[in-house]
Amino acid sequence: xxQIVGAFATSHVLGAPDGVEDQAERxxxxxxxxxxxxxxxxPDVLVVLTSDHLNNxxxxxxxxxxxxxxxxxxxxxxxxxxxxPIPGAPEFALGLAAFCAEQGLRxxxxxxxxxxxxxxxxxxxxxxxxxxxxxxxxxxxVLDPSPSPEVCWTAGALLKRFVEQRRPEGERVALLAGGGxxxxxxxxxxxxxNEPWDRWFMDTLxxxxxxxxxxxxxxxxxxxxxxxxxEVAAWIAMAGAxxxxxxxxxxxxxxxxxxxxxxxxxxxx
Amino acid sequence: MAVxxxxxxxxPAGVHxxxxxxIQAPEDRRLVKEDDEALFERFGVPxxxxxxxxxxxxxxxxxxxxxxxxxxxxxxxxxxxxxxxFPISYYFDRR
Numbered sequence: 001x002x003q004i005v006g007a008f009a010t011s012h013v014l015g016a017p018d019g020v021e022d023q024a025e026r027x028x029x030x031x032x033x034x035x036x037x038x039x040x041x042x043p044d045v046l047v048v049l050t051s052d053h054l055n056n057x058x059x060x061x062x063x064x065x066x067x068x069x070x071x072x073x074x075x076x077x078x079x080x081x082x083x084x085p086i087p088g089a090p091e092f093a094l095g096l097a098a099f100c101a102e103q104g105l106r107x108x109x110x111x112x113x114x115x116x117x118x119x120x121x122x123x124x125x126x127x128x129x130x131x132x133x134x135x136x137x138x139x140x141x142v143l144d145p146s147p148s149p150e151v152c153w154t155a156g157a158l159l160k161r162f163v164e165q166r167r168p169e170g171e172r173v174a175l176l177a178g179g180g181x182x183x184x185x186x187x188x189x190x191x192x193x194n195e196p197w198d199r200w201f202m203d204t205l206x207x208x209x210x211x212x213x214x215x216x217x218x219x220x221x222x223x224x225x226x227x228x229x230x231e232v233a234a235w236i237a238m239a240g241a242x243x244x245x246x247x248x249x250x251x252x253x254x255x256x257x258x259x260x261x262x263x264x265x266x267x268x269x
Numbered sequence: 270m271a272v273x274x275x276x277x278x279x280x281p282a283g284v285h286x287x288x289x290x291x292i293q294a295p296e297d298r299r300l301v302k303e304d305d306e307a308l309f310e311r312f313g314v315p316x317x318x319x320x321x322x323x324x325x326x327x328x329x330x331x332x333x334x335x336x337x338x339x340x341x342x343x344x345x346x347x348x349x350x351x352x353x354x355f356p357i358s359y360y361f362d363r364r
Contacts, residue, residue, distance in 0.1 A: 059339070186337035
């Protein structure tokens with residue numbers, strides 16, 4: 001059996017440092033800390049859980065969950081991000097999709113995915129050398145229907161079972177969720193950040209009782225954390241894979257000029 | 270960057286298809302600034318919403334029912350982004 005050796009979550013964007021240099025640096029150093037801890041675990045496979053931003057999916061073709069199946073993934077290159085390819089993990093990704101299907105959860109398996117910043121900012125900081133085989137596990141909160149927190153938790157639980165039941169003996173798997181925290185983008189409320197909600201969400205996630213977050217509805221998240229806040233679905237899926245783990249908040253900054261609450265956590269496995 | 274449910278269902282004809290095309294065809298993005306009428310014609314965008322897409326702000330386009338993620342792309346390509354740009358190298362050179 002394989003083993004989940006690490007689980008982390010972080011906001012998956014960076015913004016202009018102008019005027020917020022100190023906060024920007026704390027965010028970046030928080031992301032770097034996550035990257036250093038993740039690499040120290042020497043994972044054989046890195047699973048990045050995040051939402052796409054309609055660069056690989058269409059509004060008229062919903063895919064709440066999906067995996068990228070190519071052996072080499074060429075980034076989309078939005079935000080000026082480097083487009084050098086990263087190694088995929090096709091056997092892992094296809095196996096995960098098949099296992100989830102057996103258990104009643106549809107996970108689309110896609111060729112030709114070009115990961116956008118939702119993957120490539122957290123991945124780029126966690127694995128600058130682009131050496132860790134990476135399974136991109138999309139938890140798409142930009143499409144209708146967006147998966148509920150309860151379903152995301154179930155997806156994480158299936159990921160855990162897949163690693164433990166179907167992966168080779170001794171395989172080390174690290175999880176890195178991306179997205180959130182509260183943000184409203186391309187809507188009139190853009191620039192609003194709900195820091196109390198962000199802190200409550202992260203505190204609950206690392207409390208050892210993260211399953212409480214499955215009581216949330218997407219309507220409640222949308223109201224409290226904005227359309228971008230729905231991206232915490234990926235964090236909840238990550239927590240579902242390490243259901244009783246406690247953790248720690250590594251950074252948090254409220255950054256209205258980035259239109260986002262920025263945070264990151266590490267779970268203790 | 271997620272999405273409320275309703276806007277994706279009520280966007281004007283052709284707008285989502287047009288922006289999805291531009292996501293996959295970066296060579297056509299110059300048309301957003303240089304000849305957006307050609308795009309509107311090609312994708313059958315209704316005449317009454319064209320002025321909003323051409324010169325309207327974020328909230329005007331949102332009021333049309335366009336998906337927020339697609340609004341962001343349209344505004345970036347048309348030079349009207351509401352989010353300030355920056356070189357990613359500011360961070361990535363120090364990883």
